[in-house]
Amino acid sequence: MVTWLTRSLLFIVAGAVLAYAVTAQTEHIDLQTTGIILLLVGIFDLLLNAGLELYYRQASRSTATTSSAYPRRDDTYATRPIPRDPDWR
Numbered sequence: 001m002v003t004w005l006t007r008s009l010l011f012i013v014a015g016a017v018l019a020y021a022v023t024a025q026t027e028h029i030d031l032q033t034t035g036i037i038l039l040l041v042g043i044f045d046l047l048l049n050a051g052l053e054l055y056y057r058q059a060s061r062s063t064a065t066t067s068s069a070y071p072r073r074d075d076t077y078a079t080r081p082i083p084r085d086p087d088w089r
Contacts, residue, residue: 004049011042 018035025031 004045004053008042008046008049011038011045015039015042
């Protein structure tokens with residue numbers, strides 16, 4: 001199973017190799033530009049997924065700590081059905 005960290009590092013390494021280590025020239029594609037694009041995609045993917053991971057961990061911790069510190073009263077915020085008017089058509 002490939003995790004987001006493995007995928008991001010793979011993009012970064014492949015992009016760095018293409019951008020800075022490969023000196024071959026082709027007619028159809030510029031390998032250095034492709035490497036820079038892969039490098040930027042990997043960095044963006046790494047930052048995005050790390051931020052989401054931190055956000056989700058913070059959200060789960062905050063709900064766990066708030067529920068134990070402030071017990072919720074179920075009757076205060078309970079939803080109740082709206083009574084139907086019998087004369088309404």
